[in-house]
Amino acid sequence: MQTISTSINNSILTITIQRPEKLNALNKTVLSELDAIIQNCYTNPAIYGVIITGAGPKAFVAGADISEFIVLSKEEGMSLAQQGQLIFQKIEDLPKPVIAAVNGFALGGGCELAMCCHIRMASNLASFGQPEVNLGIIPGYGGTQRLTQLVGKGKALEIILSGNMIGANEALAIGLVNHVTEPENLIPQTEKLMQTIIAKSPQAVAKAIGAVNAFFQPGIDGFKEEVRLFGECFGTKEMEEGVTSFLEKRKPNFRK
Ligand code: COA
Numbered sequence: 001m002q003t004i005s006t007s008i009n010n011s012i013l014t015i016t017i018q019r020p021e022k023l024n025a026l027n028k029t030v031l032s033e034l035d036a037i038i039q040n041c042y043t044n045p046a047i048y049g050v051i052i053t054g055a056g057p058k059a060f061v062a063g064a065d066i067s068e069f070i071v072l073s074k075e076e077g078m079s080l081a082q083q084g085q086l087i088f089q090k091i092e093d094l095p096k097p098v099i100a101a102v103n104g105f106a107l108g109g110g111c112e113l114a115m116c117c118h119i120r121m122a123s124n125l126a127s128f129g130q131p132e133v134n135l136g137i138i139p140g141y142g143g144t145q146r147l148t149q150l151v152g153k154g155k156a157l158e159i160i161l162s163g164n165m166i167g168a169n170e171a172l173a174i175g176l177v178n179h180v181t182e183p184e185n186l187i188p189q190t191e192k193l194m195q196t197i198i199a200k201s202p203q204a205v206a207k208a209i210g211a212v213n214a215f216f217q218p219g220i221d222g223f224k225e226e227v228r229l230f231g232e233c234f235g236t237k238e239m240e241e242g243v244t245s246f247l248e249k250r251k252p253n254f255r256k
Pocket of ligand 1: 021022023025062063064065066067105107108109131132135
């Protein structure tokens with residue numbers, strides 16, 4: 001990997017976008033490396049959860065790499081957006097928890113990357129925005145849809161149309177991030193939350209992600225999907241362990 005580093009600690013994979021000199025902008029190489037890493041997360045049993053963050057003190061990800069834009073035709077622009085959307089969808093659909101640890105600028109594709117993660121933690125130095133209108137374009141990696149889902153139409157339109165950045169505390173107030181921390185606590189607190197989640201029943205976590213995601217899938221009745229996924233939990237070893245451990249007044253061990 002040239003543009004991404006990874007480490008596994010306590011079964012948590014941390015993915016760090018490593019282009020600090022370009023504020024971790026997402027060029028073609030970053031996108032294809034991210035795609036390969038996420039694909040591996042689906043099948044690698046050693047990975048229980050994923051944290052995504054950016055290298056260096058300034059940026060999570062300052063957007064798609066603008067220097068790659070100028071030569072693109074209409075068709076190539078569409079295919080870039082499709083590629084970005086597919087990768088971010090893969091992250092959103094991963095049946096293992098994914099948390100963004102936003103350590104600085106999360107702009108354009110960086111804000112979109114944070115938004116496709118299941119949960120967002122932010123340092124109080126982080127800032128968020130969709131500044132594409134400054135470049136004569138619009139968000140293309142799902143930003144118009146996920147920002148609207150997270151903060152509602154009015155706020156999403158204000159952020160997208162103005163191109164203004166907002167700070168971490170405003171992002172918290174509008175529901176764009178889950179928690180704001182001191183910079184030095186960002187990774188420890190993200191890991192702590194991840195440890196809590198990965199100690200739960202993996203099948204329940206996976207099905208809960210699928211059921212919540214179903215709310216946003218056109219043509220799918222999320223309530224029916226919940227019924228289906230709820231039913232699938234029954235008669236499983238994990239449910240037996242969860243219920244038995246409760247009755248025996250001990251902690252469950254879902255991964256034995
Ligand atoms: N694509 C490509 N390169 C980028 C980039 C991006 N999205 N964001 C930052 N960079 C590069 C800069 O060109 C600069 O490279 P250089 O040192 O070779 O000139 C380097 O990263 C540092 O950025 P710089 O602009 O000098 O930092 P700053 O602290 O003055 O400003 C920002 C920080 C985030 C406000 C500014 O970099 C910016 O506006 N970036 C673009 C954000 C954007 O529009 N994202 C959406 C893209 S669709």
